[in-house]
Amino acid sequence: MTRSLHDRIRSELEAAILSGALGPGDRLPTERELMARYDCARMTVSKALSTLTATGLIERRRRAGSFVAQPRVHSMVLDIPDLRHEIEARGQRYGFALIRRETRLPSGSSADEMQLAGTGSLLAIEGTHCADGRPFAFEERLISLAAVPALAEEEFRGVSPGAWLLHHVPWTEAETRIVAVGASESLAKRLDLPFGTACLSLERRTWRGSAGITQVRQYFAGSTFDLVARFGPAG
Amino acid sequence: MTRSLHDRIRSELEAAILSGALGPGDRLPTERELMARYDCARMTVSKALSTLTATGLIERRRRAGSFVAQPRVHSMVLDIPDLRHEIEARGQRYGFALIRRETRLPSGSSADEMQLAGTGSLLAIEGTHCADGRPFAFEERLISLAAVPALAEEEFRGVSPGAWLLHHVPWTEAETRIVAVGASESLAKRLDLPFGTACLSLERRTWRGSAGITQVRQYFAGSTFDLVARFGPAG
DNA sequence: CAGTGGTCTAGACCACTGA
DNA sequence: CAGTGGTCTAGACCACTGA
Numbered sequence: 001m002t003r004s005l006h007d008r009i010r011s012e013l014e015a016a017i018l019s020g021a022l023g024p025g026d027r028l029p030t031e032r033e034l035m036a037r038y039d040c041a042r043m044t045v046s047k048a049l050s051t052l053t054a055t056g057l058i059e060r061r062r063r064a065g066s067f068v069a070q071p072r073v074h075s076m077v078l079d080i081p082d083l084r085h086e087i088e089a090r091g092q093r094y095g096f097a098l099i100r101r102e103t104r105l106p107s108g109s110s111a112d113e114m115q116l117a118g119t120g121s122l123l124a125i126e127g128t129h130c131a132d133g134r135p136f137a138f139e140e141r142l143i144s145l146a147a148v149p150a151l152a153e154e155e156f157r158g159v160s161p162g163a164w165l166l167h168h169v170p171w172t173e174a175e176t177r178i179v180a181v182g183a184s185e186s187l188a189k190r191l192d193l194p195f196g197t198a199c200l201s202l203e204r205r206t207w208r209g210s211a212g213i214t215q216v217r218q219y220f221a222g223s224t225f226d227l228v229a230r231f232g233p234a235g
Numbered sequence: 236m237t238r239s240l241h242d243r244i245r246s247e248l249e250a251a252i253l254s255g256a257l258g259p260g261d262r263l264p265t266e267r268e269l270m271a272r273y274d275c276a277r278m279t280v281s282k283a284l285s286t287l288t289a290t291g292l293i294e295r296r297r298r299a300g301s302f303v304a305q306p307r308v309h310s311m312v313l314d315i316p317d318l319r320h321e322i323e324a325r326g327q328r329y330g331f332a333l334i335r336r337e338t339r340l341p342s343g344s345s346a347d348e349m350q351l352a353g354t355g356s357l358l359a360i361e362g363t364h365c366a367d368g369r370p371f372a373f374e375e376r377l378i379s380l381a382a383v384p385a386l387a388e389e390e391f392r393g394v395s396p397g398a399w400l401l402h403h404v405p406w407t408e409a410e411t412r413i414v415a416v417g418a419s420e421s422l423a424k425r426l427d428l429p430f431g432t433a434c435l436s437l438e439r440r441t442w443r444g445s446a447g448i449t450q451v452r453q454y455f456a457g458s459t460f461d462l463v464a465r466f467g468p469a470g
Numbered sequence: 471c472a473g474t475g476g477t478c479t480a481g482a483c484c485a486c487t488g489a
Numbered sequence: 490c491a492g493t494g495g496t497c498t499a500g501a502c503c504a505c506t507g508a
Contacts, residue, residue: 004476004477004478005477005478006477006478018407018443018444019444020443024402030492030493030494031493031494032492032493040478040479041478041479041480041481042479042480042481043278043477043478043479043480043497044477044478044479046494046495046496047477047478049494054289060493060494060495061486061487061488061493061494062485062486062487062488062492062493062494062495063485063486063487063488063489063491063492063493063494064487064488064489064492064493064494065492065493065494066493066494070402071401071404071406076313076315076409076411078311078313078464080311080464166306171306172252172253172306173465174311174465175463175464175465176311176463176464176465177461177462177463178413178435178461178462178463178464179435179457179458179460179461179462180415180416180433180434180435180455180457181415181433181457181458182417182431182432182433182457196417196431196433197417198415198416198417198431198433198434198457199415199433200413200414200415208253208255209253209254209255220415222414222415222416222417222433223414223416225414226412226413226414227412227413227414228410228411228412228413229313229315229410229411229413230408230409230410230411239495239496239497240496240497241496241497265473265474265475266474266475267473267474275497275498276497276498276499276500277498277499277500278478278496278497278498278499279496279497279498281475281476281477282496282497284475295474295475295476296474296475296505296506296507297473297474297475297476297504297505297506297507298472298473298474298475298504298505298506298507298508299473299474299475299506299507299508300473300474300475301474301475471506471507471508472506472507472508473505473506473507473508474504474505474506474507475503475504475505475506476502476503476504476505477501477502477503477504478500478501478502478503479499479500479501479502480498480499480500481497481498481499482496482497482498483495483496483497483498484494484495484496484497485493485494485495485496486492486493486494486495487490487491487492487493487494488490488491488492488493489490489491489492
């Protein structure tokens with residue numbers, strides 16, 4: 001367990017911040033002071049301070065110095081669940097039941113669909129993720145066949161389109177919106193819930209570069225599912 | 236707009252990955268090859284590659300080289316909103332109305348409360364975040380007075396406890412659970428919604444080290460609020 | 471065991487900016 | 490305008506590990 005020096009410097013400064021010994025707005029020693037304290041080259045302390053900057057723990061200003069950053073609430077890491085994994089972790093059997101599958105042109109009235117389709121057409125899929133044969137989540141998905149031509153022949157027997165895509169198509173950007181909705185009549189039927197039950201809706205769009213790959217809306221019964229986001233120190 | 240060289244190297248490699256020219260598992264040039272290509276010192280390419288590693292775009296292995304990482308689904312960055320900021324960004328006036336405030340001992344039947352309180356007592360707060368005077372979110376909060384003694388005298392006139400804590404107490408770890416719930420009778424009254432309306436509930440716990448600071452549950456009308464999580468290349 | 475990345479040195483010049 | 494951080498050089502020794 002011989003740690004690198006820059007990592008030791010980083011963790012000692014970090015400890016001072018997290019313990020409260022250094023509070024938001026407080027000034028850290030300058031690079032040159034740290035060089036003297038740790039008897040090392042400037043690149044070494046620079047690396048430690050750069051890491052703290054990347055983590056958001058400090059902010060650096062020329063001429064002024066390095067300062068403990070104001071704590072940020074904004075960004076936490078959200079674990080987007082892999083449903084198969086989630087269900088099997090509960091000791092239940094996972095299944096995906098395909099309800100509808102259709103190749104069609106994008107609707108001219110939907111800018112979203114036009115943009116996703118590009119010059120090609122769309123694969124529209126509806127299906128249910130099941131746990132021990134009972135509906136767990138319902139999803140409506142559109143996939144750009146221009147972006148994923150290999151998909152036209154895929155059957156999706158037991159494997160969900162999301163899992164298939166994940167293993168075949170690299171994506172670079174994604175966005176997820178999370179809202180609460182009351183179950184419509186058709187959704188209530190799909191999920192075997194009373195009409196109006198509060199459900200969590202995840203709407204996710206995925207791109208590779210500027211080309212859209214897929215967009216999906218998934219619905220979960222609010223009481224059977226929750227999302228967790230975490231923020232904590234690395235390591 | 237004179238960019239640094241390491242940033243140019245980083246962005247050129249990043250472009251190759253995001254365009255698909257380099258796919259998951261592909262090997263990148265070695266540091267020494269990049270030194271020759273860009274005619275620079277090894278520290279410079281090292282910095283570019285370190286940044287790509289930190290972003291999760293590549294993985295590096297000794298003796299083997301640097302490789303494009305497999306795309307990750309799991310973690311996306313969730314923007315936990317600052318409600319005041321959110322509301323003011325809509326051009327509305329923000330307000331926090333304190334409904335209840337009470338100092339009490341933790342309930343012996345709640346392990347959560349016992350752990351949060353530690354050796355001290357709890358400040359229990361209920362209040363409503365308002366936009367233009369109309370209820371926007373309702374929150375129930377517990378704060379550990381052992382962790383935040385300065386709080387006992389705070390009045391919370393117009394400023395929400397969350398905003399106050401954020402500026403006075405550095406936290407190091409946080410966890411947020413997101414679920415959908417139907418509005419109970421009392422919640423419906425608080426938010427001025429019909430009974431049973433689907434609402435988004437955020438439950439957040441915050442720690443400094445192993446000491447709990449606060450836990451809060453916030454409720455939003457599902458139709459008036461959504462959370463967004465993103466993953467994409469920095470910059 | 472040879473080639474890769476990880477770390478570190480002891481300098482240097484520069485851009486920026488707040489005392 | 491002096492002090493800070495940002496960047497970069499041209500080396501060096503080492504740890505690791507897969508061909």
